[in-house]
Amino acid sequence: MATAANPWGTQAPATPPNNDWLINDSNSKVLHHFDWLNPFDGTLVPFDKWVEHALNWTVENFRGVFQAIRVPVDGTLSLLENFFQAIPPTVFIVLMALLAWQIAGKKLAFGTFVSLVIIGLIGAWSEMMVTLSLVFTSVIFCMIIGLPLGIWIARSDRASSIIRPILDAMQTTPAFVYLVPVVMLFGIGNVPGVVVTIIFALPPLIRLTNLGIRQVPEDLIEVSQSFGASPWQMLFRVQLPVAMPTIMAGINQTLMLSLSMVVFASMIAVGGLGQMVLRGIGRLDMGLAAVGGLGIVLLAVVLDRMTQALGLREKVMHRQRIKWYKKGPIGLLYTITCQKEKK
Amino acid sequence: MREVIIEVKNIYKIFGDAPKKALALLKKGVTKDEIFRRTSQTIGIYDASFEIYKGEIFVIMGLSGSGKSTMVRLMNRLIEPTSGQVYLDGDEITAMSQSELRKSRREKISMVFQSFALMPHMNVIDNVAFGLELGGMKKNERYEKALNALEQVGLKDYSFSYPDELSGGMQQRVGLARALANDPRVLLMDEAFSALDPLIRAEMQDELLKLQAEHERTIVFISHDLDEAMKLGDRIAIMQGGVVVQIGTPDEILKNPVNDYVRSFFRGVNVGGIMTARDIASLQQVTIIQKDGNGTLAALQTLHEHDREFGYIVDKKRKYLGVVSVDSLKAKPKRDSIDLAFIKEVEPVLETTYLNDLMGAVAKSPCAVPVVNEQGKYVGAISKAALLESLDYNWEEEE
Structure with a gap:
């Protein structure tokens, strides 16, 4: 009866072998019938499996290590975030404008003021603060890791030949590829967001630190040696100061790349402007995405101009022969207090 | 015997x-080209050995x-x-x-570079005090010494300028001041003035000679300019393809060049500032008459015998x-x-006079100009043609 009711009854026993064949994967088949003319029909090296195993093994055995890495990152991040969130927007805007005036001039101070006010007006203030703390945390850690590495590979060609391919990989690997492993290792939230950002934003700082130090003119190195500089003196009195504009450019690049990662990072539950964009796209809420996008752009422009000015500042100071405390708002304060003292 | 300050021994x-x-091949006598x-x-x-004496300017x-x-x-x-x-x-x-070497470099030997090589991020006084700072000297003390060095080169007023200004x-004066700041025993100058234009270069050379006159240091000066080497050098070492081919005073080298390479250096050089009267x-082209109390007639006869127009009168001691x-x-x-018959307009010149300085005298004189030494003895005469x-x-024809 059962067989009669089922027109495909006779075929039923044939199904399991079929399934087996599917489960067994194409590998076994390809290995049996290896074709020299078309050797790449199947995967001969199961790289994907290896990565998976390695990752699983790392997660199982070294979870403690990654949790330990979380601690300083988390600490810095929450410190910055609490700090930024605690400052009243008005105070923050005024402080940033004054800072911009101090390091760059009145024009940038005005630009900073307007940009921040716009961000506030479109309702992205608190998200911006989250993003800012994220970006600053990643820049801090990039500097902690990147400067010594950059100095190291500037001094050792062997180190350079090892590190540089890694930097290439860090810059070219699509963020999606390491997004998931990072989540597996660190969990979700802001910390893996910072880690992902560091991976992407670190290389230019290392490269430019390396470049800056290697570009220090040979005769300056010779001078330092001929006057009896020890390697440390050479580094801190000659190489780093001469390389400083290039290193500042590296920090500027790191900052910019960190900002550009906020949307990616938001995919692993990182808050802030990135999440506004992501949520906007997800709900087809173009308005929300545009608010987030505008916030990112304005923040990027402000931060970029300020760090660039920081790099140029020293040169300008040389030319004008003005001490930093005699310029900008602090200069104003300085002259006022001096005048008072004179009276 | 002069005190040796630097000794180079069999350097390869x-x-x-x-x-x-x-090196092994070289010591077997294989040539440079073959080794390459x-x-x-x-x-x-290649196997350089020489000594540099204290207080001299030694030009390489x-x-x-x-x-x-x-x-x-x-x-x-x-x-x-x-x-x-x-x-x-x-x-x-x-x-x-390394640490002994650093100490020596900080205290005893300093260097001036062709490219000036001032630190762009430091002002002039910090540049000058750089060597002292590396030695760990306190700021007041090193600024005092740096100012002193800047004063020596006449740049005290520019202490707080930056090199690019x-x-x-x-800039090279600053470089020189930096090298002088730690009062070194030996000053190495690697083509220090080669990047400067000719007028400034001459000025700097004079400056260096002035500094040397005030405070005798040992200076090792590298140059490719013969006039500079002649002007500054107490002794000159000439190098060719890594070999020191000749060492000596400018005069010695000029008069006895060891090979064509050395000779070629001196081709076209202004010998007027190097050679003396x-x-x-020459003793040959003129007639020398010993004064013997026989009046003018005897002298006239001698001139007729030699068929000369002029005669140079000396006493018994050749004065x-x-x-x-x-x-x-x-x-x-x-x-x-x-x-009473002496020609008044002919004045003798001292034998140490440089050729440059006796051109006027030779040009004006109707006859060959007599040359005397410091004791007034006659050593010869210089005709216009000879000068x-x-x-x-x-130099090729001299041999």
Whole structure:
């Protein structure tokens, strides 16, 4: 009866072998019938499996290590975030404008003021603060890791030949590829967001630190040696100061790349402007995405101009022969207090 | 015997990745070209040995690639020799540990560079105090010394300028001040003035000579410019292809060049500032008459015998007295003392006078100008023709 009711009854026993064949994967088949003319029909090296195993093994055995890495990152991040969130927007805007005036001039101070006010007006203030703390945390850690590495590979060609391919990989690997492993290792939230950002934003700082130090003119190195500089003196009195504009450019690049990662990072539950964009796209809420996008752009422009000015500042100071405390708002304060003292 | 401050002993420097192999071949007597073909190692310095005395300006000269810059860098060990020793003040520089070497560089030996090489991020006074700062000197103390050094080169007012605000000549003065700041025993100057324009260069050379006159230091000066070497150098070492071919005073080298390379350096050089009257004074082309109390007639007869127009009168000790001519003798009575017939406009020149300085005298004189030494003894005469010939000295023809 059962067989009669089922027109495909006779075929039923044939199904399991079929399934087996599917489960067994194409590998076994390809290995049996290896074709020299078309050797790449199947995967001969199961790289994907290896990565998976390695990752699983790392997660199982070294979870403690990654949790330990979380601690300083988390600490810095929450410190910055609490700090930024605690400052009243008005105070923050005024402080940033004054800072911009101090390091760059009145024009940038005005630009900073307007940009921040716009961000506030479109309702992205608190998200911006989250993003800012994220970006600053990643820049801090990039500097902690990147400067010594950059100095190291500037001094050792062997180190350079090892590190540089890694930097290439860090810059070219699509963020999606390491997004998931990072989540597996660190969990979700802001910390893996910072880690992902560091991976992407670190290389230019290392490269430019390396470049800056290697570009220090040979005769300056010779001078330092001929006057009896020890390697440390050479580094801190000659190489780093001469390389400083290039290193500042590296920090500027790191900052910019960190900002550009906020949307990616938001995919692993990182808050802030990135999440506004992501949520906007997800709900087809173009308005929300545009608010987030505008916030990112304005923040990027402000931060970029300020760090660039920081790099140029020293040169300008040389030319004008003005001490930093005699310029900008602090200069104003300085002259006022001096005048008072004179009276 | 003068005190030796730097001694270079059997120095070899081979550039490349397998210097020992090349050195072994070199000591077997294989030529440089052959070594380069076989091992692709370049010989920088080949068996250099010499001594530099305290207080002298020792110029190392040579064309580009002759190894002179390498040589000066071996003296403060900016370049490690492949074999051989360099002694500074009796201490073997080449055997020092890094910290001893640093100490020596900070205290005893400093260097001025062709490219000035001032620190762009430091102002002038910090640049000058750089060496002192590396030695750990306190700020007040090192600024005081730096100001002192800047005063020596006349740049005290520019202490707080930055190098890029100064002209090339001023920058090199800062470079010089930086090297003088720690009051070194030895000053190494690697083509220090070569990047400056000729006027500034001459000015700097004078400045250096002035500094040297005030405070005698040992200066090792690298140059490819013969006039500079002649002007500054107490002694000159000439390098050719990594070999020191000749060492001596400018004069010695000029008069006895060891080979064509050395000779070629002096071709076209202005010998007027190097050769003296003594070098070209001739005893042959004139008639010398010993004053014997026989009046003018005897002298006139002698001139007739030699068929000369002018005669140079000396006393029994060959002390120069004056010049007479046939005309001046004839103008006087026969029995008159010969003294009365002397031609007044002919003045003797000292034998140490440089050719440059006696051109006027030779040009004005009607006859060859007599040359005397410091005791007033006659050493010869210089005719216009002889002077012109010597100024157009062609060293190949001399042999």
